[in-house]
Amino acid sequence: MTAHKERPDIILETRDVCRLFGDKAAWFGEKRVVRAVDGVSLGIRRGETLAVVGESGCGKSTLARLLVRLLRPTSGAVIYEGRDIAALSDSEMRGLRRDLQFVFQDPFSSLNPRMTVGALIEEPLRVHGLGNRAERRRRVAQLLERVGLSPEFAGRYPHEFSxxxxxxIGIARALASGPKVVIGDEPVSALDVSIQAQVINLLEDLKEEFHLTLILIAHDLAVIRHMSDRVAVMYLGEIVELAETDDLYARPLHPYTQALMRAIPVASPHVPAMQAGLKGDVPSPLAPPPGCRFHTRCPLATSLCAERKPALAAVGEGRLVACHHWREAAEAAPELRREPPRSPAAERRFALYQERSEQQERLRTAPAAGSQSQRGEPQNA
Known part of the structure; x- marks a missing residue:
């Protein structure tokens, strides 16, 4: 396994990660390759909430699965606390599974219908050898209560719930092993709008309580507006813009991000709906366009865009964009330029992130305490 230099502020990182899917076409045995994730480099800070957004089929879910090695990358590295998890053996990876947990999009198919709720939540504890039987059951009851369900529900089956x-229940199961990183793959997209807000608020509260690093996959920018610290925008397997949430919403720089912003519905009859301004359909991932992959739909595209691929380059403090004409794009969208003050929730998130970063730095330079309680493990009676 290749050693990687650990950055104390980064807990999880991808370095030029690619994931290809190939099959045999029906005609003449032609090989077709889908570049689901193509050259993504991304660092996730400790204690932050990072949202990854984009249209369906852009590679968000594939990237999420690469981050926890539910899929192996075709090339590139996925670094968790200095270790390339893509290069670990299955037995080595099992030791890290408790640190990296996943909340799936479909809350029904992700739960085994033959297991009770208590058994589903207890399973991670049993697999990782955490606590005895009584301690595990006590932990299950605590988690059910914490996510807003009665501990008496432990004996019921998934089909008995909304x-x-x-x-x-899926969130409680993800928290059972005391993870450091939780990835939610569109965790509220299958829920009613009234329930979405409840689950989002629950995730935000649990993140602060359990000191989690949270990665949210979404296609709706409105969903992650008030709970994410940074937003990465994906298009056809590539990241086209990365920025702090307040900066992104105040002044989106990439034409694709601007189109996503215009697609957010406004709940007011007095505010006219904005047109996305896109032309054509999403290109096939089997044959992505040359140069900038967005140029076939971009209103600002020139011959340069079709010939040369733009690099994801820094255009300000903590801000990256992959566009040859981002300055023109910013000037061409005055209706999207807003300079709102940082919300109280964002200020609180930023203060918490700063505090956690300082704590992590102190822990890194101090002797390890080796306390199990910091990882949320069941305690001895």
Whole structure:
């Protein structure tokens, strides 16, 4: 396994990660390759909430699965606390599974219908050898209560619950092993709008309580507006813009990000709906366009865009964009330029992130305490 230099502020990182899917076409045995994730480099800070957004089929879910090695990358590295998890053996990876947990999009198919809720939540504890039987059951009851369900529900089966309740069960199961990183793959997209807000608020509260690093996959920018610290925008397997949430919403720089912003519905009859301004359909991932992959739909595209691929380059402090004409794009969208003050929730998130970063730095330079309680493990009676 290749050693990687650990950055104390980064807990999880991808370096030029690619994931290809190939099959045999029906005609003449032609080989077709889908570049689901293509050259993504991304660092996730400790204690932050990072949202990854984009249209369906852009590679968000594939990237999420690469981050926890539910899929292996075709090339590139996925670094978790200095270790390339893509290069670990299955037995080595099992030791890290408790640190990296996943909340799936479908709250029904992700739960085994033959297992009770208590058994589903207890399974991670049993697999990782955490606590005895009584301690595990006590932990299950605590987690059910924490996600807003009665501990008495432990003996019931998933089909006896609503979609929102099943997603709460999935969240409790993800928290059971005391993870450091939780990835939610569109965790509220299958829920009613009224339930979405409840689950989002629950995730935000749990993140602060359990000191989690949270990665949210979404296609709706409105969903992650008030709970993410940074936003990465994906298009056809590539990241086209990365920025702090307030900066992105105040002044989106990439034409594709601007189109996503215009697609957010406004709940007011007095505000006219904005047109996305895109032309054509999403290109096939089997044959992505040359140069900038967005140029076939971009209103600002020139011959340069079709000939040369733009690099994801820094255009300000903590801000990256992959566009040859981002300055023109910013000037061409005055209706999207807003300079709102940082919300109280964002200020609180930023203060918490700063505090956690300082704590992590102190822990890194101090002797390890080796306390199990910091990882959320069951305690001895």
């Amino acid at each position: 979609g929102g309740q099943r997603q709460r």
